[in-house]
Amino acid sequence: MSLPFEILFEDVHLIVLNKPSGLLSQGEITGQDNVVDSLRRYLGRPYVGLIHRLDRNTSGLMVVAKRTKSADRLTKALQSGALRRSYLAWLEGSPAVAASPEKLVLWEDSLIRDEKTKITRVVRSGAPGSKHASLKLRGIRYFAHEGVPLTLCEFELETGRAHQIRAQASSRGFPLLGDVKYGARVPFHRLALHSHHLEFPHPMSGEIMKFQCPLPEELNLKTKK
Numbered sequence: 001m002s003l004p005f006e007i008l009f010e011d012v013h014l015i016v017l018n019k020p021s022g023l024l025s026q027g028e029i030t031g032q033d034n035v036v037d038s039l040r041r042y043l044g045r046p047y048v049g050l051i052h053r054l055d056r057n058t059s060g061l062m063v064v065a066k067r068t069k070s071a072d073r074l075t076k077a078l079q080s081g082a083l084r085r086s087y088l089a090w091l092e093g094s095p096a097v098a099a100s101p102e103k104l105v106l107w108e109d110s111l112i113r114d115e116k117t118k119i120t121r122v123v124r125s126g127a128p129g130s131k132h133a134s135l136k137l138r139g140i141r142y143f144a145h146e147g148v149p150l151t152l153c154e155f156e157l158e159t160g161r162a163h164q165i166r167a168q169a170s171s172r173g174f175p176l177l178g179d180v181k182y183g184a185r186v187p188f189h190r191l192a193l194h195s196h197h198l199e200f201p202h203p204m205s206g207e208i209m210k211f212q213c214p215l216p217e218e219l220n221l222k223t224k225k
Contacts, residue, residue, distance in 0.1 A: 003038055008061075008211060013070040013204055015039065016063050018213050021190045025053040025062070039064060051075055052085070052160065057178075060087070060195025061213045065203070073203035078160065086197035087155045088215055090177040091169055092186055094142065094149045104136040104156070107168050111161050119181065120163040122171035133168065134158040143221050148186045150177060150221070154196075165193065192219055 004023055009016040017035070019025070024034035039048045049071025051063050063083075065071035077083040109122045110130040123130050141152040151174070155165050163182075169175060170182035178188035198211045214220075 021057050021059040024056050057191035058193045061198040070203040077200050083200040085157050088194045088196045090192035091151045091174040093174045095174050104138050108134045120167040133161045133164050146186050
């Protein structure tokens with residue numbers, strides 16, 4: 001059957017897939033198609049273990065469990081940091097981190113999420129309701145789009161807060177390209193955020209599974225190092 005995404009790996013315990021931008025991870029009130037419902041049809045049963053989500057306009061790698069035991073073990077791997085995720089994103093501007101591509105820089109903040117607006121903000125450390133967020137990043141390439149300098153960065157998440165990369169980058173004056181919700185100024189047709197690396201121990205064998213997914217063509221801007 002036809003699926004709205006590409007399956008990169010599948011066994012009896014899990015599926016690793018490449019989600020396109022514009023597709024929901026799971027269903028919502030609109031009733032639009034999504035990863036979970038598509039997998040239910042594909043597998044012919046209702047259970048699908050969603051381990052982590054990607055925002056609708058974020059593309060790239062996801063791992064989904066086919067059985068409850070696999071889901072439990074993958075969730076524990078996510079919580080312990082054994083399930084590792086890295087993203088590529090185009091930032092508006094030229095953060096200093098981009099000057100040393102071999103160096104990983106740590107960003108640490110306190111974040112709070114407004115559930116009404118679905119917006120995450122950086123707040124002072126210890127603010128009521130806030131949660132610690134940390135990630136590491138390095139600059140990869142530069143490009144100019146609509147006269148604005150852009151920097152392609154790789155982000156390694158150490159925590160998995162909602163909109164974490166988007167909020168932390170925006171708070172430093174470098175919103176993601178196409179991220180109008182977080183202050184992007186340059187017109188672009190999608191959020192320039194892509195999940196490109198996924199690594200985790202197989203929930204049954206313990207074998208370390210590694211997957212890479214390059215930037216989709218619409219984000220593969222003509223760049224120079």
